[in-house]
Amino acid sequence: MERxxxxxxxxxxxxxxxxxxxxxxxxxxxxxxxxQIVKARAKGVVIDISSLExxxxxxxxILGNMAxxxxxxxxxxxxxxxxxxxxxxxxxxGLSLPGIRTALNIEKGMALLRHKLDAGGHRC
Amino acid sequence: xMTVSRRETRALRSSDDVVRVRQAVRQWAMAQGFSLVDxxxxxxxxxxxxxxxxxxxxxxxxxxxxxxxxxRRGLKLTFSDQGPGIADIELALRDGYTSGSGxxxxxxxxxxxxxxxxxxxxxxxxxxxxxxxxxxxxRR
Numbered sequence: 001m002e003r004x005x006x007x008x009x010x011x012x013x014x015x016x017x018x019x020x021x022x023x024x025x026x027x028x029x030x031x032x033x034x035x036q037i038v039k040a041r042a043k044g045v046v047i048d049i050s051s052l053e054x055x056x057x058x059x060x061x062i063l064g065n066m067a068x069x070x071x072x073x074x075x076x077x078x079x080x081x082x083x084x085x086x087x088x089x090x091x092x093x094g095l096s097l098p099g100i101r102t103a104l105n106i107e108k109g110m111a112l113l114r115h116k117l118d119a120g121g122h123r124c
Numbered sequence: 125x126m127t128v129s130r131r132e133t134r135a136l137r138s139s140d141d142v143v144r145v146r147q148a149v150r151q152w153a154m155a156q157g158f159s160l161v162d163x164x165x166x167x168x169x170x171x172x173x174x175x176x177x178x179x180x181x182x183x184x185x186x187x188x189x190x191x192x193x194x195x196r197r198g199l200k201l202t203f204s205d206q207g208p209g210i211a212d213i214e215l216a217l218r219d220g221y222t223s224g225s226g227x228x229x230x231x232x233x234x235x236x237x238x239x240x241x242x243x244x245x246x247x248x249x250x251x252x253x254x255x256x257x258x259x260x261x262x263r264r
Contacts (some may be wrong), residue, residue: 020146023139023175054146054164056171057229085164093168093233094219 004029006036012113013040013075014106016048026062033066037073044113045070048106050081060095067100076116077101080109130190136203137183142174145186149201152188156197158259166199166257169237172230173203173253181205181251191256198239198258203251210245217243 002025007014013036015029033045047063049055055063067077080103082090090097103109130152134145149170153163170186177184184205191198210216219232231253235241238255245251 020143022143053150054167054171056168056175057233058171058175083164085161088161089164089168089237092165092236093172094229094236095233 001028003032006032008036008040008042009110011041011043011117012110013037013042013045014048015045016051016106018051020052020054021059023058026059030062030066030069034069034073037070037075042075043117044075045077046106046109046113047077047079048081048109049079049086050083050105052086053083055082055086055090055095057093057095060090060093060097063100064097076113078103078109078112080104080106126191126193128189129192130188132188133185134188135183135185136174136177136205139175139178142171142178145174146171148188149199152190153199153257156190156199156259158199158257162257162259165237166201166255169234169255169257170201172234173201173255176230176251176253177203177205181207184250191258196258196260198256200254200256202254205252206250209247209249209251210243211247213243213245 004015004017004025015033037045047066063079070077078101082102103112134148135141136145146167149167150163153166158166174186182205184203187202189200191200215221217231217235219229234255238257240256242254
């Protein structure tokens with residue numbers, strides 16, 4: 001079955017979505033990620049969406065779900081690399097991704113997670 | 125005078141078809157000279173409506189039409205299904221309303237992302253939603 005790979009980098013997990021996901025693939029990713037967070041005892045997740053040319057309300061909901069599930073499992077999520085045209089469209093669609101932390105790229109996302117981990121997991 | 129320079133119907137039965145329709149709409153929008161932002165808005169609106177057709181309409185199809193009017197070029201999409209229809213269209217267009225598990229942004233979002241929006245539905249008689257977007261974002 002087709003799957004989005006989840007890579008471990010120290011205490012963090014990295015998910016890079018490189019394909020135009022159909023709905024079932026997005027649901028599978030959501031399940032796989034929650035399992036991996038527990039298995040790897042991950043403290044943070046970076047989701048790279050720089051290759052995604054479309055984020056509609058379904059994918060937006062999946063991103064929100066993943067961040068919420070990670071939070072319940074004591075891991076922070078950062079969504080990185082959103083294309084400007086996608087950001088403009090999302091806001092006009094009525095989706096501002098509340099509760100999702102974002103960063104411009106993977107490097108900045110990782111730095112944000114590392115900073116939070118160094119600060120003793122203190123949450124803002 | 126408005127003319128249709130190209131016309132094609134595509135089936136919408138599964139979530140794979142939704143992906144294929146997104147890709148087709150992207151290609152058609154590019155061919156019509158849409159900017160990247162305009163392409164993205166049209167593809168996103170198409171994705172919302174295509175999913176509605178599959179999930180709530182029990183499948184159906186979409187008619188793609190490339191429009192020319194003078195120097196203006198546009199893209200018109202008509203989503204049709206023979207599903208249960210929508211009893212209260214005003215309610216269905218409201219943000220946050222959903223009869224399923226979605227966010228309820230599909231119809232209202234698609235209306236905001238396009239220049240022209242029309243919906244025709246009767247309970248038991250299926251649903252037809254038409255959206256049109258013109259390049260340069262004029263006629264807003």
